[in-house]
Amino acid sequence: MVSSKDENLLKHMTDALIQHIDTGVHIIDDRAQTIYYNTKMAEIEGMKPEDVLEKPIYELFSFMESEESTLYEALTKGKQTVGRRQTYKNQYGDKIATINDTFPVRSEQGNIVGAIELARDVTQLENLIQEHMQKRARTSFTFDHLIGESKALQEVIQDAKRATRTSSSVLIVGETGTGKEIFAQSIHTGSERSAAPFVAQNCAAIPDQLLESLLFGTKSGAFTGAKEQAGLFEQANGGTLLLDEINSLNTPLQAKLLRAIQEKRVRRVGDTKEKEVDVRIIATMNQDPVEAVNEGRLRKDLFYRLSVVSLFVPPLRERKEDIDELISFFITKYNQLFRLGVTDVSTGVLTYLKAYDWPGNVRELEHIIEGGLNFMDAGEKVLKVEHLPGHFKIRILPELEKEEIENENEEAIVSPVNYEEEILPLKTVLYEQERNYVKHALNQYNGNVSKTAEALGLSRQSLQYRLRKLNLNST
């Protein structure tokens, strides 16, 4: 038990807690009047607490009928709802979408004395979905957009081209940034479905509950505020539906998806009727599917169904011979965009780029080239190490220590630290400075280690250690 003084303190603390948590909290008393309305809830619903407090909720929010408010149902019927999506309008007519948990609160005698609603905001998420839907209408990629002559990549391209002749499901497995989306679009564009829509959805980006409505559609009244809306299956009818990160779907939804694929029919959420659909499914994942099955993250039956054609896109580190061509490709691209005339990269840059193991694959390489070109001036022709983004240089340090780096044929021997530019990690700056200065000193003494060591005030052994650490060739 707490003393009355402690009770006051506890109430104060609870108030503070409720005001600060990132969940909307709305509490009503037995007359359906708001007695608690936290900051987050005010933000989600676009209302001011003073507009809401001590007013009956059905005066403020327009639901289809007041009874359909989960709060009101909790109060009048003792009904508890979990994870329910609600859409409604606030006093100012703005549309609000939330996912709510609502429950009644009972007195010790068992009478309902009020109700509490906890809400997560999905309005922003839904706006994002709308935007996303409009954007994804276009398909532009074909197999010609896949750069790289390596055998590893070309073999996958050949398999993918074969897949354009059928409507079988395709499973594309590959790390992030390996070009899975280009593959999927190319298969669609190369197939006889190309005139029909290509619709893409990332399954990891959206809560499962919304995703189900998004994929299969909703019937009006399926839940409060639900509109009659076609799902992505229906929107992709005749064409291709790309489902990214399929392994992040929850198991019931995977089962529902499997049924839709097998029976070629979908049923909108809340509907009893089914509709026939003709959709080719391309699914992607960035994890080994067999592992995902073993870990219970991918249903075995769905895996078999999806993997009629499986494409494994190799990571960039396993086809480093593609790096040169990709560099030229991205330089041409960003030359046009930034109005530059870059023709080459220095051997130093090439060594860096070849030494790195590219966890972000082609996307990461593209960003590095784009970032590098950002640091170049109109007249410059050669992309040099100094142009590369600092965060990239610091990431590659450990790998450089393993690799033998060629002497760079760059004229800047001791580059002054530029105090105008962004602050780089000290380790990078010191490494660069030390490396440049030692190289400069070695050049002065024609590569004579003893003389260079003496001039630098180091022992011969200590200089040799540094040369190895700095990946400088000693002669």
Ligand SMILES: Nc1ncnc2c1ncn2[C@@H]1O[C@H](COP(=O)(O)OP(=O)(O)OP(=O)(O)O)[C@@H](O)[C@H]1O
């Ligand atoms: N072989 C390639 N040739 C040219 N550009 C490529 C290639 N592979 C990937 N890219 C480029 O890299 C970026 C990422 O590609 P994409 O979106 O297809 O990757 P993803 O495998 O779908 O990645 P994620 O798993 O993160 O969704 C895009 O800008 C794409 O144009």
Ligand SMILES: [Mg+2]
């Ligand atoms: Mg992708």
